Amino acid sequence: MTPKSDISLFIVTLLLLLLTLFSFLSNASAKEPLSKSSSPFKFIEHLKGCHKGDRVKGINELKKYLHKFGYLNYKNHVHFDTDDFDELLEEAIKTYQLNFHLKATGVLDDKTVSKMMMPRCGMPDIINFSSSMRSTRINRGSIHINSVHYSFPDGNPKWSSAKFNLTYGFLASTPSQAMGPVAKAFATWAKNTHFKFSKAQSGSADLKISFERRAHGDQYPFNGPGGELAHAFYPPDGRLHYDAEESWSAGPKPGTYDLESVALHEIGHLLGLGHSSIEGAAMYPIIPEGQSLSLKGDDLQGIKALYG
Incomplete structure (x- = not known):
């Protein structure tokens, strides 16, 4: 073989090895559950x-x-x-x-x-010891069981009747591939409530979505992959933060968290809902990897109870 043929063969072999290695690493990372390998919990x-x-x-x-x-x-x-x-x-x-x-x-x-x-939302399940996930209620140190499961934070914060048309915007830290799934989550809430959502510039929007890391200035620092996935603040604050260190995907995929599902949960907080004790409900605080969420009866009963 000529020197030129030897070089060509070497390049082809190297490319094949690199492709094989990339495929192996991709498959390995997809199959390895994040919550088991690197959970802060x-x-x-x-x-x-x-x-x-x-x-x-x-x-x-x-x-x-x-x-x-x-x-x-x-x-x-x-x-x-x-x-x-x-x-x-x-x-x-x-x-x-x-x-x-x-x-x-x-x-x-x-x-x-x-x-x-398990990985979960970073918002508390119980706020000021006066509200809970409604499967339980705390009263002077005693535990009582309630019949409903949706919940509201202390004081039942909600948007006024003049703010049923809400705008949302994405801060510069938001990856472009996250915008579509988040918009779909807003559309789902709009379809099932009297709220209307429209996209606006982030500076003027009622609701602001961003991707943050660790301590990011809101007194609720993230704790790394597989821990607290996201959090959102109750009305009229309007901030929704994703943990930028998590593995995110548009749609449920092994080893990742579904952007739209997490948005569905956190938008519930933006509207005034607390956590639900119904597993499978959008407002259930635990959000497993590789799975999708949808609005359930408990979520819709909660928003109806809050706004009428």
Whole structure:
């Protein structure tokens, strides 16, 4: 063979090797569940089986987790920073278990740990200890079961009757491929409510969508892939933030999170809905990878109850 033929053969072989490697890496990343490999909530797995009276390293991190999502509030911060599994922590776990239709034992059993480790919305399930996911209600330290499952944040914030025509805009951090799925989610809410949504310049829009990383100036920092996927603020704030570090897709795909489904959930917050304890409802706080969401009866009953 001539030197020129040798060079051509080498280039072809190298290209084939690179294509094979790219295909392997693409398939591997698609099949590897994000929540299992890199979840910021993975520390909870180490606490499986813990119960009142235990002292295990990492329990203080669990207290911070439950505090963030509204289940736990220590007036004495000395207890908050310890690894002691005390009575308040047990009650918080019981409330969490009731919200997610688990056996309310106060023990970190397999099902509870598994649920806590799943990716979710960053908004609290319980706000100021006065509202919940409505499968439970907290009243002076007691737990009561309610018959409805949608919820509203404290004070029932909502848009006035003069603001049923809302505009939305995308900040510069928003990838272009996210805009279509988010617009579809707005269209779904419009089809099922009296709200009308139209796109506008982000500076003048009522609702502003952006992609952010870690601490981003709103006191609700993201915590990396497989943790808190997004959050949105109640009326009349209008901000919706996606975690830019997550693997996003237009449509449900293995190893990614569906942009439209997450928007469907977060738009519910923008309109004034809290979380629902109905698994499969758009307002259920846990958003699994590779799956899509749709509005369910509980979501629509909630928005109707809020706006009439």
